[in-house]
Each structure stands twice: as C-alpha cells, then as structure tokens.
Amino acid sequence: MYADPRHRPMTFTVGERVYLKVSPWKGVIRFSKRGKLAPRYIGPFRIRQVLNDQTVVLDLPPELAGIHDTFNICYIRKCKVDDESQILPLQDMKVDSSKKLVEEPVRIVDRKVTKLRKKEISMVLVEWKHSLGTNLTWETEELMASRYPQLFNLDQIPRTESPLREVDL
Template identity: 30%
Template sequence: MKAAHDRQKSYANKRRRPIEFNVGDSVMLNLVVKGNYSFQEKMKLSPSSDLPAEVDEQLNYVEQPIEIVDRKKKKLCRKVISLVKVIWKHHKGSYANWEAEIEMMKFYP
C-alpha cells in the first residue's frame, strides 16, 4: 500500500508547478454563493466588481433586499414551494432573483 501511494505521489508531483500571481495579473475565479439563497449558484466574478460602501476588514458585507416584485408557486414532485422575486441592494441595474419565501421570511422578517 505504501509503495502504491509513493508511486502515485511521484506521478502527481511531476505535473505540479508552483503558481505565483503578481499585482495586476488577470485571473479566473469561481465563486460558490452560499447563505440565504434558495438554490446555490456557481458563477464567475466579473473583473469590474465594485465593493459596496459597507465592507468590513474581512471584506464581508450584509446584503439587504430592497423589495419583492413578483411571486410564483413552483411545483415539485409532491409539494409546492412559494417563490418571491427579490431586488437586492448593492447590485448595479435591476438585479433580481427568485428566492424561497420561507427563507426570506426567516432571514428578513
């Protein structure tokens, strides 16, 4: 088992190379949005993403809903989920997405 482990480790190390970035380099990032979203979305950061004014030292901010603009019911196999379309603060333009009404009531009563 040890010999097989060492052999696989040597194969992997031959293909690895240290990666270093400098200030101003363009890089591609993947972002997994977590939190009070009804569905996790995997998206890429835009290079021109502006930071909101309420950012703390760890670059965190609390996102607040502005208004609910629409409602709909989504039918799954055996249950129906109520969804609301929410416009969020800190987004350019008219950014709105569908969130579960139960989670919106829990996080933003």
C-alpha cells in the same frame, strides 16, 4: 516542448487599472452565490508600485484592509474598460468580518408557487440593491422570511399562481 508557444509576457505600469483574481479564495461570495456563479475577479484597482516583472503592489480600498497589497501578476488581469461609469464603487458595498460582500434586498416584486410532484414551494422574486441597477432573483419564501422579515408586508406583494413553470432547485 511543454511551454505555451502563444504566451505573451504581461507588462504593467504604475497607475494602470487591473482586476484582482479571487476565485481561489473561499471567503469571497457575491449575491450569496457559490461555485460557478461566484465572481472570479474584483476591482478594478490601481497599480501603486511595480516591484519587478512578476510582482506588483495594488492600491486597495479600506474595505479590503485585511488583505496584503502585493500580488503576483498571475492573480491580476488588465482592465480594458475606459468608461468610469462601468466601474462599481466599493464604498456602497458592505463587507462583513469574514471578507464576504453583503448584498441587501430592496423589496419583493412577485410571488409564485412552484408545484413539484409531491410538494409545493413558495417562491418570491426579490429585487437586490446594486450600484449599477437592480438585480432580480427568485428565492424561497421561507429563507427570505427568516433572513429579512421586514420585507414581508402582505398588502403590497402581488401573487402569481403558475403551476406549469419549472424551477431548477
């Protein structure tokens, strides 16, 4: 009575590519985002061995050496992408000792001052290094100056005054 009537059994074969579910892991953070913006799956990884109908062994890269390579099938999802250019190479990504992915900023593209009711917040548009292109995010200038002081060459950063823009903080 409580079983899902639309449930399909998942079968995997050796050499197939799958994504690994990381949403319950608290240490995996990408682009310094937490909560609902954190990644749910990483990969794809190749299946090295199928132990039984519920357990598979994945071929993990050396960056994830601290993680055991045997997983239940509830933690993996089939990769449906056939194009190899859509897959992010892991050798360009840096992982620190707590297994967090480290993303590096390339440059500051733009500046603006956001005016709230009683204070002004200086924001900078940061271009982040990414394997398939660029990623632009608005960050507070104070935070970026404390973490990455090498980015602040004041002669190259354009300044945009926009007091009417609203920013969610």
